[in-house]
Amino acid sequence: MLRPRLAIAALATAVSVAGGITAGVLTADRPASTATGTVTTTQPPATTVLPTGTTGTPQATHTTSTGTPPVTRTDTGPPRISDPALAARHLFGAWQAGDRQRALEAATPTAVRTLFAISPSPKPRFTGCHQRRSLHDCNYRYPDGNADGMWYISMEVEGGASAGYRVAAVDAVRRFTGADTAAKHLMSAWLAGDRAEAGNGASAAAVDALWSRLGDRGYRPRFTGCTYRSFGFDCNYDYTAVGLGLTMRVEGGASVGWTVRAVRFANL
Numbered sequence: 001m002l003r004p005r006l007a008i009a010a011l012a013t014a015v016s017v018a019g020g021i022t023a024g025v026l027t028a029d030r031p032a033s034t035a036t037g038t039v040t041t042t043q044p045p046a047t048t049v050l051p052t053g054t055t056g057t058p059q060a061t062h063t064t065s066t067g068t069p070p071v072t073r074t075d076t077g078p079p080r081i082s083d084p085a086l087a088a089r090h091l092f093g094a095w096q097a098g099d100r101q102r103a104l105e106a107a108t109p110t111a112v113r114t115l116f117a118i119s120p121s122p123k124p125r126f127t128g129c130h131q132r133r134s135l136h137d138c139n140y141r142y143p144d145g146n147a148d149g150m151w152y153i154s155m156e157v158e159g160g161a162s163a164g165y166r167v168a169a170v171d172a173v174r175r176f177t178g179a180d181t182a183a184k185h186l187m188s189a190w191l192a193g194d195r196a197e198a199g200n201g202a203s204a205a206a207v208d209a210l211w212s213r214l215g216d217r218g219y220r221p222r223f224t225g226c227t228y229r230s231f232g233f234d235c236n237y238d239y240t241a242v243g244l245g246l247t248m249r250v251e252g253g254a255s256v257g258w259t260v261r262a263v264r265f266a267n268l
Contacts, residue, residue, distance in 0.1 A: 078105040080164035084157040085129045087165040088138035091155065096120050107167035111155070114170040124153055134158070136165070144177055149185055149201060151175035151257065174200045175257030179250040180226045182258040183235035186210065186248065191217055202260035206248070209263040213246075214239070226250065233258075243267060 081087045087106045094103035095115050103112045124140035136157040142150040151173045159165035176182035182201045189198035190210050198207045214221075221237035232251040239245060245266045252258040 081106055081159075081166065082161050082164065084136035084159075084165045085126075085138060087157050087159075087167055088129065088155045089126065091115065091167045092126070092140065096123065106165075108169070111167045111170045114172070115153070118150070118153070118172055119148065122150075124150070127152075129157065135168075138167075149174040149176035149181055149257075172200070176201055176252075176259070177254050177257065179233035179252075179258045180223075180235060182250050182252075182260050183226065183233075183237075183248045184223060186260045187221060187223070187237065190214060191220065193217070201258075203262070206260045206263045209265075210246075213244075213263075213265055221246065232261075235260075 081090060090106035091103050091111070094100070094106070098120070100112055100116060103116070107115075122143060124142045127139045127141045129136045129138040138155045138157055140153040140155075142152060154171045154173065155167045156169040156171070157165050158168045174185075176185065185201040186198055186206065187210075189195070189201075195207060195211060198210070202210075219239065221239045224236045224238055226233040226235040232249060235248045235250055237246050237248070247264045247266070248260045249262040249264070250258050251261050
């Protein structure tokens with residue numbers, strides 16, 4: 001019985017040695033994947049964890065990266081102005097700076113055009129705002145005796161505190177403190193072909209007479225002075241190029257201002 005057991009033990013040992021040799025051969029012949037191959041790792045899908053006590057299906061979130069963070073642009077529009085005086089001051093400041101774009105933040109295009117047609121010098125002084133029905137009138141007063149005869153600028157402001165205020169209209173009021181200033185203003189307006197400006201210091205009849213009778217603006221009438229007569233002044237011009245003279249009748253006073261009421265013509 002001893003010999004068979006020894007033979008079986010020897011046979012088991014031989015098989016074990018042979019298996020080890022085979023495994024060694026296979027390992028030696030297999031290429032090393034970690035040295036020359038590519039390792040691919042698959043990440044599990046993102047999982048959204050719901051707060052404790054809630055139910056439902058978590059929503060998948062997909063994020064695409066382009067290398068540049070997204071830029072969000074917000075158009076806020078013009079600022080909301082919550083006080084009528086601030087709207088008037090905003091427009092006034094833009095006018096003094098010659099900035100039409102900034103002026104449009106606080107006023108209508110019509111108001112901006114009217115104000116920017118006026119010279120910003122001399123600089124008027126803000127005298128406040130007062131309410132008139134649903135509107136506000138905000139005024140700027142000029143110093144007396146300025147060359148343009150400007151008296152004050154009135155800004156009509158509309159809107160409300162919640163929606164914001166803006167200047168809807170601008171009115172330039174002139175008061176000429178001298179008869180000669182009123183006469184010269186009317187003639188300057190005619191030379192510029194500006195009937196609307198002429199009406200700021202003259203009656204409609206005087207403007208019509210000047211525009212209908214005088215012709216070529218290449219010949220400039222020459223101012224010869226004003227003469228006091230019957231609670232007013234006669235201010236004269238020689239239009240010698242066409243053999244015509246004209247007299248402007250100016251009436252009013254220093255406190256209320258002087259206005260050209262009529263124009264008379266005479267052949268020279």
